[in-house]
Amino acid sequence: MMLDIKFIRNNPEKVKEALEKRHVKADVDKILVLDERRRKITGDLDEARAGQNKRSKGGPKEPAELARLAEASGVAREELKKLKEKIKVTEEEFKTIDQDFESAMYSLPNIPFEEVPIGKDEKENKILREEGGKPKFDFEPLSYIELGEKLDWIDTERAAKVSGTRFGYLKHEAPLLEFALINFTLARLADKKFVAKVVKKNKLSTTVKPFIPLVPPVMIKPEAFRAMGKLDPGQEEERYYLPKDELYLIGSAEHTTGAMHMNEILPAENLPHRHIAFSTAFRREAGSYGKDTRGLFRVHQFDKLEMFSFVKPENSRAEHDLFLALQEEMMRELKIPYRVMLICAGDMVWTDAKQYDIESWFPSQNAYRETHSTSNSTDFQARRLKVRFRNKENQMELVHTVNGTAFAIGRIILAIMENYQTKSGSVKIPKPLQKYMLGIKEVMTRK
Structure with missing residues (x-):
């Protein structure tokens, strides 16, 4: 991407005006939708990975704790398996969205300065x-x-x-x-x-x-x-x-x-x-x-x-x-x-x-x-x-x-x-x- 996505989020109308000024067709609203989905998926991924790390952590345990963990280990393994599957699916979803987002961002030219004359050619x-x-x-x-x-x-x-x-x-x-x-x-x-x-x-x-x-x-x-x-x-x-x-x-x-x-x-x-x-x-x-x-x-x-x-x-x-x-x-x-x-x-x-x-x-x-x-x-x-x-x-x-x-x-x-x-x-x-x-x-x- 070449424009700052934060600038686009905060100034969507200014970006649209710039595109009109440059006679370039690009869908700013679509970019913002992709950006929102991309950020949500990133949050979901971070949350799932944090859960995976928490469940994977080990360390010295007391005998009573070890007994309790052994009883619950079947459930823990199942939860960990589900988390891994969720992470895999979410990563694939992120990859697709990220490619679409990047492609859409590449459709945007630079923003002209105010003093640049309006004209087509x-x-x-x-x-x-x-x-x-x-x-x-x-x-x-x-x-x-x-x-x-x-x-x-x-x-x-x-x-x-x-x-x-x-x-x-x-x-x-x-x-x-x-x-x-x-x-x-x-x-x-x-x-x-x-x-x-x-x-x-x-x-x-x-x-x-x-x-x-x-x-x-x-x-x-x-x-x-x-x-x-x-x-x-x-x-x-x-x-x-x-x-x-x-x-x-x-x-x-x-x-x-x-x-x-x-x-x-x-x-x-x-x-x-x-x-x-x-x-x-x-x-x-x-x-x-x-x-x-x-x-x-x-x-x-x-x-x-x-x-x-x-x-x-x-x-x-x-x-x-x-x-x-x-x-x-x-x-x-x-x-x-x-x-x-x-x-x-x-x-x-x-x-x-x-x-x-x-x-x-x-x-x-x-x-x-x-x-x-x-x-x-x-x-x-x-x-x-x-x-x-x-x-x-x-x-x-x-x-x-x-x-x-x-x-x-x-x-x-x-x-x-x-x-x-x-x-x-x-x-x-x-x-x-x-x-x-x-x-x-x-x-x-x-x-």
């Missing part, structure tokens, strides 16, 4: 701001697909021959640009001074603690994936599963980074515990039939840099603000025009209480396209992961989890190509990346 997301001047060309801008052909950077034709649709080869300077973006990101997020600059600039009430670099596994056990909330309704069809190994391929470094501290108690003094994780990610794009079928914008395999934090509950909102500020600061450095979106309840990821997206400008499409996301999942993931800390009262408390895209590398390369193109079809390299690109400042056409 992406059309009702709220534009918060636009940043960066859109490039003004004195020519018709080419698409990244056309530029990829001219530069010989992208080969989807041979990738289709080898791997199928929605795959591609990156060639020549394109891989250098990928690793430049990785180094650019790590040099900033792992640097306390950079984090401090962003905290000060945005007047945030949070620590300047840097991010710990991480390369996590790209395969994950079903129980860990489920605990992260990534096998919940509508999500499993997006996943690649390896049945012989009983492992899934991750769709983001978030998935194995978040599960890293499953069943652990984190030292309170180490919170927030921040990671910047790099991994290859895999998605079926099952719900994207007919969308972006050409090119590399929507693919089955891509590389991604992901921010992730385990944080105290009272600090998760500030942590989420920091993640968005870091995303924006790096986008401004690269001078890629973008806009910030506050995602409506119906379009939010299942695990999230609040979500922002950043969309980068693509001149050839005259449109903004999603390249980043950042989410506050509150204690929704931590509850199933059982990641806790001891608070000031020395009581166990669940952490909150916050995640955010540093860069979906492939998509940002495409945005750079389109925004930094020239009339001749060459592409200039953003100045902050040049030192990671063997000094290359501009890539000329090859075709």
Whole structure:
């Protein structure tokens, strides 16, 4: 389960309102009935086991007591037998109810914050701001697909021959640009001074603690994936599963980074515990039939840099603000025009209480396209992961989890190509990346 059952008991109408806001159908009343039955059966079990223990206890006895017990032993044995049978039946009943209860609890998404806009899908997301001047060309801008052909950077034709649709080869300077973006990101997020600059600039009430670099596994056990909330309704069809190994391929470094501290108690003094994780990610794009079928914008395999934090509950909102500020600061450095979106309840990821997206400008499409996301999942993931800390009262408390895209590398390369193109079809390299690109400042056409 990912919502607190105590919260549901005390706030059933609030949960129903949240479901309506998110356009999710789930039976809260059924959950409460199952919860009541489950608690009653738990009480019956405890009572029966206590009776069994009482009747099973032995010890030194006086001769008169032994004689009395011997006379009553037949009755006692019969009572003990009945108790054992009752316990067995009740345990089976509990197992069935518990499975039904857990399944019903998994049908509930996170509760949106009050400020999350009401809406059904992406059309009702709220534009918060636009940043960066859109490039003004004195020519018709080419698409990244056309530029990829001219530069010989992208080969989807041979990738289709080898791997199928929605795959591609990156060639020549394109891989250098990928690793430049990785180094650019790590040099900033792992640097306390950079984090401090962003905290000060945005007047945030949070620590300047840097991010710990991480390369996590790209395969994950079903129980860990489920605990992260990534096998919940509508999500499993997006996943690649390896049945012989009983492992899934991750769709983001978030998935194995978040599960890293499953069943652990984190030292309170180490919170927030921040990671910047790099991994290859895999998605079926099952719900994207007919969308972006050409090119590399929507693919089955891509590389991604992901921010992730385990944080105290009272600090998760500030942590989420920091993640968005870091995303924006790096986008401004690269001078890629973008806009910030506050995602409506119906379009939010299942695990999230609040979500922002950043969309980068693509001149050839005259449109903004999603390249980043950042989410506050509150204690929704931590509850199933059982990641806790001891608070000031020395009581166990669940952490909150916050995640955010540093860069979906492939998509940002495409945005750079389109925004930094020239009339001749060459592409200039953003100045902050040049030192990671063997000094290359501009890539000329090859075709």
